[in-house]
Amino acid sequence: MLRLYSYFRSSASYRVRIALNLKGLAYETVPVHLVRDGGRQHGPEFRALNPAGQVPVLDDHGQVFTQSLAIVEYLEETHPEPPLLPRDAAGRARVRAIAQSIACDIHPLNNLRVLQYLSRNLHVDEAAKTAWYRYWTEQGLAAVEALLAADLRTGTFCHGDSPTMADLCLVPQVFNARRFDCHLDQLPTVMRINEACLNLPAFAAAAPSRQPDAE
Amino acid sequence: MLRLYSYFRSSASYRVRIALNLKGLAYETVPVHLVRDGGRQHGPEFRALNPAGQVPVLDDHGQVFTQSLAIVEYLEETHPEPPLLPRDAAGRARVRAIAQSIACDIHPLNNLRVLQYLSRNLHVDEAAKTAWYRYWTEQGLAAVEALLAADLRTGTFCHGDSPTMADLCLVPQVFNARRFDCHLDQLPTVMRINEACLNLPAFAAAAPSRQPDAE
Numbered sequence: 244m245l246r247l248y249s250y251f252r253s254s255a256s257y258r259v260r261i262a263l264n265l266k267g268l269a270y271e272t273v274p275v276h277l278v279r280d281g282g283r284q285h286g287p288e289f290r291a292l293n294p295a296g297q298v299p300v301l302d303d304h305g306q307v308f309t310q311s312l313a314i315v316e317y318l319e320e321t322h323p324e325p326p327l328l329p330r331d332a333a334g335r336a337r338v339r340a341i342a343q344s345i346a347c348d349i350h351p352l353n354n355l356r357v358l359q360y361l362s363r364n365l366h367v368d369e370a371a372k373t374a375w376y377r378y379w380t381e382q383g384l385a386a387v388e389a390l391l392a393a394d395l396r397t398g399t400f401c402h403g404d405s406p407t408m409a410d411l412c413l414v415p416q417v418f419n420a421r422r423f424d425c426h427l428d429q430l431p432t433v434m435r436i437n438e439a440c441l442n443l444p445a446f447a448a449a450a451p452s453r454q455p456d457a458e
Numbered sequence: 459m460l461r462l463y464s465y466f467r468s469s470a471s472y473r474v475r476i477a478l479n480l481k482g483l484a485y486e487t488v489p490v491h492l493v494r495d496g497g498r499q500h501g502p503e504f505r506a507l508n509p510a511g512q513v514p515v516l517d518d519h520g521q522v523f524t525q526s527l528a529i530v531e532y533l534e535e536t537h538p539e540p541p542l543l544p545r546d547a548a549g550r551a552r553v554r555a556i557a558q559s560i561a562c563d564i565h566p567l568n569n570l571r572v573l574q575y576l577s578r579n580l581h582v583d584e585a586a587k588t589a590w591y592r593y594w595t596e597q598g599l600a601a602v603e604a605l606l607a608a609d610l611r612t613g614t615f616c617h618g619d620s621p622t623m624a625d626l627c628l629v630p631q632v633f634n635a636r637r638f639d640c641h642l643d644q645l646p647t648v649m650r651i652n653e654a655c656l657n658l659p660a661f662a663a664a665a666p667s668r669q670p671d672a673e
Contacts, residue, residue, distance in 0.1 A: 279626040294604030295559060306548055309605075310562065313554035320547040333521055339528035341621075343561075344510060347525065351566035360593070367580060378575070389509030 245270035248292065248300040250277045251454035254350060254415035255311040256299040260454075261411040262315045264445035266322045274456035277355055312346055315408055327408045341390055341409035345416045348442045349383035353419065373423065380425045384416065384433055391432040399439050408439060414440045418451065460485035463507065463515040465492045465499075466669035469565060469630035470526040471514040475669075477530045479660035481537045490523055491673035492570055494637040531625055536555045542623045553617045556605055556624035559630045564598035568634065588638065599631065599648055606647040614654050621655060629655045631664070 247263065247270050249256035263270050274414070275282045275298050283289060284296045293300045293309045301308040301317070319327050328335045336353045354375050361367040361375065391397045401409035417437045420427060427434055440446045451457060462478065462485050464471035478485050489512050491498045498504060499511045507514045508524045516523040516532070523529050534542050543550045566572070567590050576582040576590060608611045614626035632652045635642060642649055655661045666672060 283636075294608070295563065295598075295601035297563075308548075308551050308555065310555040310558040311552050312562075313558055316554055317547055319549035320550065332532055333523075335535065336523050336528050336532035339531055340523065340525040343525040343528055346558075347527075347562050347566055348510065351562055352572065357567065360590070361580075363574075364589070364593075365580065365586060371580060374579070375575070378579075383510075386510035393509070428657060 244304070244433045246273055247304040248273045248289070248302070249454065249456075250275055250298050251299050251341070251451040251457045253277065253356075254256075254419055255297070257418070257449055258311045258346075258411045258416035259299045259301065259314050259318075260449035261361065261414065261446055262327060262408075264320050264448050265325060265327065265406060265411070266318055266373070268318070268322060272455050274454075276456070282355075290397050292381065298383055299393045311343060312408070312412075313418050315411065325404070325405065327411070329402060329407065334396065334402060337394070338407045340402050341387060341401050342412045343386050344383065344390065345412040347417055348386070350419075352379040376423045380420045380423065382429070384420065384425075384430055385436075387413070388430045391436070395440065396433065397436075400436055406446075408442050410436065411446075413437060414446055459519070461517040461545070463487070463488045463490050463513050464515050464669065465490055465665040466672045467552070468492065468513050469569075469634055470493055470512070470561075470665060472630035472633070472664055473526045473561075473626045474514045474516065474529050474533075475616075475664035476629065476661055477533050477542060477623075479663055480540060480542065480621060480626070481533055481536060483533070486626075487670050489669075490573065491671070494556045497570075525621070527557060527627075530626065534623075540620065542621070542626070544617060544622065550587065551609065552609070552611065555656045556602060556616050557627045560600050560627040563601070564631055567594040567635075569620065591638045592640045595631070595635045595638065599635065599640075599642070599645055602628070603645045603648050606651070612647065612651075615651055621658065621661075625651065625655050627662055628652060644673055 245268055245309040247259060249272050275289060284298060290296055290306055299311055301314045308317055328338055358372060361372050393400060396402055400406045414437055460483055462474060464487050488506060499513060505511055506621045507522060514526055516529045523532055541555055573587060576587050606616060611617055613619040629652055
């Protein structure tokens with residue numbers, strides 16, 4: 244049995260949920276509340292599973308995997324159909340680069356632990372924290388828009404006409420951007436692809452609101 | 459001809475330089491100065507190459523690739539020997555997770571654009587900026603240490619006895635940590651592996667001080 248340690252609002256968990264659904268893999272959700280009790284990801288039980296104290300963690304019959312994109316690559320290698328990466332090396336590199344533009348350039352700056360540091364250690368007020376959030380999201384998604392809009396390989400989805408690893412990063416990032424009222428008017432390609440994804444059951448079922456731990 | 463748009467002190471560029479050297483691939487360095495003239499990565503010429511305005515960029519006979527780990531995966535697929543990922547899916551997932559623990563959890567918080575935002579937008583002083591840098595580096599490397607120390611698959615290098623994608627992330631991160639006088643005493647495994655890597659010519663030749671644009 245596949246077991247996913249997840250938090251409904253964690254966008255890294257959201258990515259893996261989409262991948263599992265696209266692959267048609269059944270899994271059990273183990274909710275890890277990132278706020279309650281000072282954050283259950285910091286407890287000794289969870290730290291034994293992942294010393295980094297982060298979700299998602301995938302347990303595949305006792306083997307433990309961390310880091311959302313490493314988990315998605317693992318699922319791709321162990322369950323190749325339907326593919327989440329194109330066949331050609333250049334296309335694969337493009338899809339990974341789009342995914343990493345989100346996973347390395349946007350999301351790490353805006354996750355919970357960073358926002359907490361801004362408040363607690365740097366005494367940044369709410370308005371400046373929101374400005375920080377929007378700055379990195381808007382700048383980062385503008386770069387993604389440029390990558391997508393300028394390339395003929397962009398199709399219904401980020402790369403061609405079936406969803407890839409890039410799309411499963413894009414949708415959770417747009418979800419976060421909307422939550423923080425970021426400006427999304429300048430992102431026609433991103434938003435068009437986001438809508439196309441949300442029409443697929445695999446994406447819809449992975450949404451935060453549809454998780455067992457949703458609040 | 460392979461052409462690498464690089465900055466001597468960029469740790470993402472440093473990763474790709476190590477990969478190119480490990481693969482024995484000759485390449486031409488095109489230096490992009492990230493500070494001079496307000497940052498040449500922001501100029502229209504470079505933005506046309508990479509809308510995100512970031513190094514490294516790899517040009518492989520006119521095909522352009524961005525994002526360091528996507529580039530390393532591309533090199534792995536197009537030049538499989540010597541391998542930078544193990545053969546088994548679980549091992550590959552572990553190596554990618556270690557690499558991403560650095561590339562997604564540490565480095566994005568400490569790169570130039572973020573430090574500039576802290577100074578310019580949040581008016582954070584030098585001491586608090588250094589504390590920020592050290593906090594994310596020390597906490598992040600402690601998680602990497604835990605991943606390495608607790609796992610029998612750790613060998614001379616992060617995974618077994620030949621260098622992988624994990625090692626080419628580890629070495630530039632330790633380089634940065636030293637530059638900012640981070641505490642490294644609690645990281646015996648990380649530091650042992652760092653030394654083993656630096657003894658290899660492929661790693662040594664990729665060092666910032668040995669680049670054509672070194673200052």
